[in-house]
Amino acid sequence: MSSSTKLTSAIGELDIEWVRQQFPALQQTVNGQPAVFFDAPGGTQVPQRVIDAIAGYFSTSNANTHGAFLTSARTDQVIAGARAAMADFLNCSADEVVFGPNMTTLTLALSRAVGRELKSGDELLVTVLDHDANVSPWVCLEERGVKVRTADIKRSDCTLDMFDLQAKIRRSTRLVAVGWAANAVGTINNVREAVRLAHAAGSMAFIDAVHYAPHGAIDVRALDCDFLACSAYKFFGPHLGILYGKREQLQRLRPYKLRASSELLPDRWETGTQNHECLAGLIAAVDYIADLGRRHKPEVASRREAILAAYEVIRQHERSLAERLITGLLEISGLTFYGIKDLARLDERTPTVAIRMEGHTPRELATKLGERGIFTWDGNYYAINLTERLGVETSGGMLRIGLAHYNTAEEVDRLLAELRGLANR
Ligand SMILES: Cc1ncc(COP(=O)(O)O)c(C=O)c1O
16 A cells, blocks of 8 residues: 555555565464464464564663562563553553463453352353353352353354344343353444343443454443453463453452452452563564554554554454455355354454365364365364354364454465365265
8 A cells, every 4th residue: 555545544554565574473484385374363473663662671770569670560560551552542541451371271260250249049151152151150049049040142143132132131131141242253342232131130241352352342331241351362462461441340349369469450359469561562572553543544642543554454354364264165066154144244254264165074174274275273262052052062163263364365366275275075
């Protein structure tokens, strides 16, 4: 794209050359072939600046918090900077951002705190479509005598059955746990409606945004959810998890914590010493996304606006990749496609698709593709309710092809050519 085009307010096409230059891992080769990273839902690659920020923390700022000396003050700044970055990323206040090792651990901590106020006869609602990290932490609470209901899917396109979801939310429902996007098949759920239904019944709403975060902008204020969790390693950052909680909920609930640790927000939710180096990397990841937005919309005034601009161009690029991928896959004989395949409905999905192919287990497909330098996932990727519901759990699950904005049309074509070759064998 020319620089004159970038000065206009039109978002233009993703500057894929610049994007790919940011990610050193994309330069790797396998058996002489460039590596193709179609494993994004399992974890994305990171820009050089994230690597530098993590290493830089150790060179200049490594210490524990709240000490009366330079490196400790720098560490405090890193933590404050990471909260500010996530506040821009999620559109919330910095004291509503809780850090932890990963989404699963944060969700288990939250479920334990929620469990303290539940009583026998209370209900919770989970879904068939979700990763188990948004199922088991709630099912664990059955030991307190609560009932967990499960909203079903429409099997034909792996979308959430919103009628079933609505029917299963009752006056006794205390929490509705829904994923924003399905890590196995890419469905984007109508989370706004799920939150509305939950609140109408007097229930809290928890959103798992782990799979959605690399693909779409998050606005917790607009969504009005009580809680939302995501993982930085899925949106170009390091391995750590983030929990948003509405201030009043974070204040009201009682997390399990040490006496010596602060009762202030959000500290009362953060157990032990945080991963400071990864928080430094997280700031860099959010700044990468913002810089991507600024390249395409230089007139943006704030980091939040730059993040929104980035997701506009990311969505557009991923949409065209998904169209190419799905069109190509549907032409391959002996292939079963799970999820939304209607090209008019690409807004309802991420560029994550799941397939099976006659004559090959998902593991065999992933292995053969891996040998050819194409990285995909096989199995259930912890979306175990879904693989059971689809009847594929005992036969290897599905092959998941998960794209990110740093992928290209040429990479999609390479995958399709390989799959066509395998289909004929
Ligand atoms: C949709 C979804 N939710 C939750 C998780 C769990 O995240 P974490 O690894 O941060 O615990 C994953 C991980 O793959 C996921 O894809």
